[in-house]
Amino acid sequence: MTDIVLETRGLSKNYGGVHALIDANFALRQGEHVAIVGDNGAGKSTFVRQITAVEKHTAGEIHFGGRAVEFADPLEAREAGIETVFQNLALADDLDVPSNLYLGREIIRLNLGPFSILDRRAMRARTVEALRTTGVKIPDVTNAIRNMSGGQRQCVAIARAAAFASKLIIMDEPTAALGVQETAQVENIIRGLKERGVPLILISHNLRQVFDLVDRIVVFRRGRIAASLNRDETDGNDIVSYITGVKGQSDAFA
Secondary structure (H helix, E strand, O other): OOOEEEEEEEEEEEEOOEEEEEEEEEEEEOOOEEEEEOOOOOOHHHHHHHHOOOOOOOEEEEEEOOEEEOOOOHHHHHHOOEEEEOOOOOOOOOOOHHHHHOOOOOOEEEOOHHHOEEOHHHHHHHHHHHHHHHOOOOOOOOOOHHHOOHHHHHHHHHHHHHHHOOOEEEEEOOOOOOOHHHHHHHHHHHHHHHHHOOOEEEEOOOHHHHHHHOOEEEEEEOOEEEEEEEHHHOOHHHHHHHHHOOOOOOOOOO
C-alpha cells in the first residue's frame, strides 16, 4: 500500500508553441505539506491547473489515490477529494457563508427537482462547526460575502476547502493580499490541517511563510521542476539560487 496521494509523471502543457510546463515529475505523500515556489511564469499555476482539470495537459500522467486519473473538469476533481483555493477565491458575493460553503453541494430537505427545498438550518449548523474546526472567526455567518474584509473572504474560501477536503488541499497564494493579522490566521488554519494529516500543496512567494509551514519545497523555473528540497536541508539563499537559475536543475526528488 503506497502512501503517495498525488503523483505526476512527465506532466506537460503547451500553449501553441509555448512550453509552459515540461516533464513535471512530482509526488505528494499522505499528510505531507509541500510548497511550490518560483518566479512569475515559472509554471506553478499551470501545474496546478492540470492537476485540478481547469485545463487539459498536453502530455504525461496524473495519478491520484493510487490510480491514473483523467478528470473531466474541476467538479470531478473536487468530487474525487481535491479542494482548491485559487487567488480569485470563487466566492458568490451576494450569498452568505453557509450558501458559499455548500455552493454546488447543498443539503436538500425535500427533493422536488428544480423546486427542491434546501435544509438551511443544517447547512448553517455545519458551517459553524467547520469554522470552529478550522479556527475561522466570522461574527455573523448570515452576512453576505461582499460585506466582509479581504481576510474574512479568504478564510471563508479556505474553510470551505478544509471542511470538504477528503484527500488533498491546494492553495494558490492564499495570503498574497492580506495584512499581518489575517495572514497569521490563514497560517494557523494551515497548521491545523497539518495536525489533522490533510496533505497540502501551497503556492507562495513568501519564503518566510514557506519555511514556517511546509515539509518540502519544490522550485519551478521556466516550466520545469528545478529542485525538490526538504525544508530542514536547505535555506532561503539556496531556494533563491534555484529560482534565479544560479543553481541548475536537479533530478533528485524526495
